[in-house]
Amino acid sequence: MALKQLTLVALVALSLGACEEDRYRGSARHHIPIPAATYALMSEKGMSKDQPILIRSYKKESELEVWKRKANGQYALLKTYPMCRWSGQLGPKIREGDRMAPEGFYAISPAQMNPNSSYYVSFNMGYPNAYDRAHGRTGAHLMVHGACSSAGCYSMTDDQIGEIYALVREAHNGGQRSVQMQALPFRMTPENLAKHRLDSNIAFWKNLKEGTDYFEVTGDEPQVAVNGGRYVFNGNGDPSVVQAVQRKRQQDETQVAALVAKGTPAIRLIYDDGDQHGSFKRTLVASGSDSLNRAASWGSRDVGVSRPDALTSGPRVVVLDDSGKAKATIRAESADNEVVLAAVAAASAEPVTTPPAPSDKSMMQDGMMPMMQDMSKMRGELQQDDVDHDGPAEPGRIGPATS
Numbered sequence: 001m002a003l004k005q006l007t008l009v010a011l012v013a014l015s016l017g018a019c020e021e022d023r024y025r026g027s028a029r030h031h032i033p034i035p036a037a038t039y040a041l042m043s044e045k046g047m048s049k050d051q052p053i054l055i056r057s058y059k060k061e062s063e064l065e066v067w068k069r070k071a072n073g074q075y076a077l078l079k080t081y082p083m084c085r086w087s088g089q090l091g092p093k094i095r096e097g098d099r100m101a102p103e104g105f106y107a108i109s110p111a112q113m114n115p116n117s118s119y120y121v122s123f124n125m126g127y128p129n130a131y132d133r134a135h136g137r138t139g140a141h142l143m144v145h146g147a148c149s150s151a152g153c154y155s156m157t158d159d160q161i162g163e164i165y166a167l168v169r170e171a172h173n174g175g176q177r178s179v180q181m182q183a184l185p186f187r188m189t190p191e192n193l194a195k196h197r198l199d200s201n202i203a204f205w206k207n208l209k210e211g212t213d214y215f216e217v218t219g220d221e222p223q224v225a226v227n228g229g230r231y232v233f234n235g236n237g238d239p240s241v242v243q244a245v246q247r248k249r250q251q252d253e254t255q256v257a258a259l260v261a262k263g264t265p266a267i268r269l270i271y272d273d274g275d276q277h278g279s280f281k282r283t284l285v286a287s288g289s290d291s292l293n294r295a296a297s298w299g300s301r302d303v304g305v306s307r308p309d310a311l312t313s314g315p316r317v318v319v320l321d322d323s324g325k326a327k328a329t330i331r332a333e334s335a336d337n338e339v340v341l342a343a344v345a346a347a348s349a350e351p352v353t354t355p356p357a358p359s360d361k362s363m364m365q366d367g368m369m370p371m372m373q374d375m376s377k378m379r380g381e382l383q384q385d386d387v388d389h390d391g392p393a394e395p396g397r398i399g400p401a402t403s
Helices: 003-023 026-031 034-045 130-136 157-174 191-195 203-216 239-261 280-286 291-296 335-349 360-366 370-379
Strands: 053-058 063-069 075-082 104-108 122-124 143-146 178-182 222-228 230-233 266-272 316-320 324-332
Touching: 026 280, 034 075, 053 157, 063 157, 075 157, 075 280, 104 130, 104 203, 122 157, 130 222, 143 157, 157 178, 178 203, 191 203, 191 335, 203 230, 203 239, 266 335, 280 291, 316 335, 324 335
Parallel strands: 053 178
Antiparallel strands: 053 063, 063 075, 104 178, 122 143, 222 230, 266 316, 316 324
């Protein structure tokens, strides 16, 4: 009898273990719990699961942050997640099929949450928003999801997106009507702004910085509107806050000017097809894409790491002259600031000859023609990209966010 009871206990334990293993697959994925370690971190930082959150993503750094509002009403950083994959280039998404991940200010409502994603779980960013529509931009169903595969989306590992999804869900359950996502090309530091000062997107990026400056000065979520084809933040704000934000902007501009005076080069980064965080790239190089895929996307449909060939080296660095024209193109090992500057310095130290007048031949010699060919080929592949790998989960499940 005792042996029988022990056997039954063992069988029950095995069954429970199996249930726990499969618990958050299939329809149960909407109930993915916040990990215990993240609960402990929230407690340590004076946060609770039902307080509002805010998301910030950075392409160049391949990172995504989750911020949470504390009891004092100000947001504080909860966690930074290394990004497994994003596609395209720095800059906003313009049209369907361009493989570009959106940049801008987006709002994620409960209707945009998708627990039935082919890429474990996901949420729709809400592209195109009012700003995008004002500029005639096209595309739909741009997601943050799992699977380490991107064709216009921000892709995390399945474990990461499960945790982020749970944090967004609990904020919604706590009464937050929409979660703001600030999708940025890079961290808006004077160093980045100095290097990218002649990029064709710099006016747009400076407009985004107006909103990020407000957030960083006040610790509060900026109120976003669109007027005259521009983002407008906190239109009738407190004058003292407006002055504080203007002071920060002026201080940053002074630092940018000082960096330029010291010789910081003006550059444009050209990726083969987006990037991923260095921690994932090291795994990719050391163990191969199949190994990274197995580790990153255990709960997603098996699609593999997207375009691993485009991740084996860093971006091309186009060095610009004072008029914004390309004067040299070099390959950097990564997009890290120090690596890029070192690559530019090394190229500048080499003997320089006066270039001939622009021609197809000279463009081929300095690397511009291969770069243009790569970009043309890249735009032609996977035209279904920004329908996202998911598409709509079910009628009414995913809808556009309002700005």
